[in-house]
Amino acid sequence: MPTAPLTAVVIGGGQAGLATGFYLRRSGLVPGQDFVIIDAAAEPGGAWARMWPTLRTFSPTQYSSLPGWMMPPWPHGGYPLASHVVDYLTRYEERYQLAVRRSVAARAVTRSVGGVVVGTDAGDLFAEHVISATGTWSRPFVPTYPGTFAGRQLHTADYRRAADLAGQRVLIVGGGNSAAQILAEVSSVAETTWVTLRPPRFLPDDVDGRALFEIATKRHQARLRGQADTGGVGGLGDIVMVESVRDARNRDVLHARRPFTHLIDHGVRWDDGTDSPYDTIIWCTGFRPALGHLTSLGLRAPNGLIPTDGTQALKEPRLHLIGYGDWTGPASATLIGAGRTARDLVRELYPPRGPRLPTTVGTSPPRPPTQRGGLGF
Template sequence: MPQNTPQPAPRGHLKVVVIGGGQAGLATGFYLRRAGLTPGEDFVILDSAAEPGGAWAHMWPTLRTFSPTQHSSLPGWMMPAWTGDNGYPPGAHVVDYLTRYEQRYQLAVQRPVRVRAVERDRGALVVRTDKGDWTADHVISATGTWSRPFVPTYPGPFAGQQAHTAQYRRAADFAGQRVLIVGGGNSAAQILAEVSTVADTTWVTQREPRFLPDDVDGRALFEIATARRRAHDTGTTSAGVAGLGDIVMVYSVRQARDRGVLHARRMFTGLDADGVHWADGSRLSVDAIIWCTGFRPALSHLTPLALRGTDGLIPTEETQALKEPRLHLVGYGDWTGPASATLIGVGRTARDLVKSLT
């Protein structure tokens, strides 16, 4: 469907500027439009990427979502069904869905536009970009985390190949090597599952990995996150995901379990030129390390507002920044809404955010 919506001119004043055109930005744009705001006139979505798809456009091709398509959809339009791999679609299917989603709702995403800073100016917020400035009554930051991969620091000069989840593309790049997979989440389990078919792999984690039952997927994680948030709001307690597990047993991970490779060692204490070592004196020689150690929120554009707390995050009430009520944050994880970093979870957070504005 062609995208024939008006294109806003730089230095215009809008009701809302959304920074980020991935799943969180699109879900927010859907609810802004449903609330009666016109894309390109009342609000604009700015995206630094040249093409649609958000972080999904940069993930490795064999990555699978953690839920089937009917439970991996943004508001308004269900993701088209994926019949292979027990219904768990690959990243390319998600990219196609997000591309068609923004076209379907004519969200007028502006790209590539790189936001340099958000600043205060005479009762409004100014969004400064490489394509000019926008001012707005409200700014919604939805930049996610993919652009800020995190690698922990360990003493020692490892000379081998190192890659983060963000750089990983295919198992064949590690064929015949001794590979260390670091991290206890879904990305680590899926990368381990495929790299272990062509390489000698060792898996290390901070604690014993916790696997969901085979018949449980990302839907359960979303409901658990929601229950945990409700418990926090009411002053009660919730078991959270600890009582169930964290790693979704998609088909490739179940295959890895059947091959006997889902066994993890505890974290090492240091690196040397060709491997890692532990406090008990044991060591392991490896050719490559893949760091599946997560990401940090991409918030540098908000630095001029001086909002960060001691933990590096911006204190919020729901999605609203406590020290700057004209700023909202969505899609960064549970601190900005239960499961808001997921396809299924971000819709609820975006709905509540827009409702608070209109």
């Protein structure tokens, strides 16, 4: 273990980790020397590199950017595909020379005199602070139902393309954006049923991630001032009407029914006692924060989350969390939200202490992003 600790270790090299790295660097810290970013994946792009290729962002590129460098325009109109974001994050990492150490997974974070120790599969890292930005994609959640199903089961994290389900009877479970986009695709080649806990709520066609982020931010600021909770985006709806979902609406397939009660061998049983056969169930039922590396700190509340004041863990001030959702910053799991949350986190920890490093050293003029076949968002 080194005698002098690093200033910080950032765990996770996706959008939240990169945004944090940008502001750490901007405050005068040197990547790879004063702080390091580690990431378990071998390739850049964070969770975007593991999602299905046809998933789109919910906002135009100018509202889907990290700090310092705006995402290049999507040349095909509409909202960008996942591959565009992967390319942007790859070049962002290079542009700011963030020196992410890849294929390095954090196993456990423990307390030590004068700092914290991040145990990894490539050795221990000793730091004054640790910033956890591991996201949720590695922890897909599937609810428990009585019975068993002998057909194929996928989670959002496993889905790749509708053509794999052509001609099948497919049950899609979940009421969010992922479910709506997957339903829109699969319904064009298969017989689909959509199940949601409550009737799906669709945003107006002209409302996208820009408005959602600003509303979430205003709600957060009001709560900090002790004002009444406005309810945030809840009154507007949940599902952004991207092109594929609008097409599904035009085909009259955006109809959902209440949940089933049991799984059966080749389908499900509804609350009226009737059965329906299915070949595949797709669980679009969300994710849980990937916090296993923090278990040894003993910080989790009964709800499974770590109580925080902003991004700082209440019971371990040397730990900050970013990118897990609104509980770690307004819309911090989005591209634009991650950047703003990272800015506030770094300002609190490390006010600028010297000349800022140039923001474009070692870079050439941006080139148009290339679409990468098979890469997800």
